[in-house]
Every structure is written in structure tokens, then in C-alpha cells.
Amino acid sequence: xxxxxxxxxxxALMQRLKLKAELNGTSLQHEASRALERxxxxxxxxxxxxxxxxxxxxxxxKGKTSGAEMLRAIRDGTEDDEDHDRVVADEDAx
Numbered sequence: 001x002x003x004x005x006x007x008x009x010x011x012a013l014m015q016r017l018k019l020k021a022e023l024n025g026t027s028l029q030h031e032a033s034r035a036l037e038r039x040x041x042x043x044x045x046x047x048x049x050x051x052x053x054x055x056x057x058x059x060x061x062k063g064k065t066s067g068a069e070m071l072r073a074i075r076d077g078t079e080d081d082e083d084h085d086r087v088v089a090d091e092d093a094x
Contacts, residue, residue: 006032 021031042050 004036 017028017031017035020026021028024031
């Protein structure tokens with residue numbers, strides 16, 4: 001886990017976090033971390049950009065078969081060698 005130092009936190013916010021920590025029997029650090037988690041969700045566009053970055057940065061194939069279709073085939077036991085060969089061919093072309 002990384003560390004984060006935040007300076008100049010407003011007094012009212014510090015008091016609320018301290019109160020939450022006391023009421024929940026947790027530390028101030030834990031309550032601050034939970035507040036950051038709740039306050040920093042990725043938007044749809046940010047999620048899409050993240051997955052695009054992974055796909056292009058690590059060379060995942062962009063085949064004609066969607067990930068959902070691949071998972072469905074694996075789950076249902078209907079995957080065949082033709083799908084596998086197409087994915088391998090797509091990887092080689094990239």
C-alpha cells in the first residue's frame with residue numbers, strides 16, 4: 001500500500017473524521033482512507049480509458065469475439081479450437 005500525506009485539512013473535516021473514528025472504533029487513518037475510497041470512484045469514461053490503456057499497453061488481442069462471449073463459451077464448455085486459433089492469430093497480427 002502507498003502512503004499519502006494531506007496538508008491543510010479543514011478543522012471541521014478533521015473533527016468529523018475523528019468523531020467517525022471514535023464512533024466506529026477505528027483509527028483516524030482508517031476513516032480518512034474510507035472517505036477517499038467513497039469520494040474517488042472512476043467515471044465510465046475513466047474506466048474505459050483505463051481498460052483501453054491496458055489493452056494497448058500489454059498487447060491484448062482485439063479479436064472479433066468479445067470477452068463476454070469467450071467467458072460464456074468457457075463457462076458452458078462450448079469453446080472450440082477454432083476460437084482459440086483465431087485469438088492466437090489476432091495476437092500474432094498485433
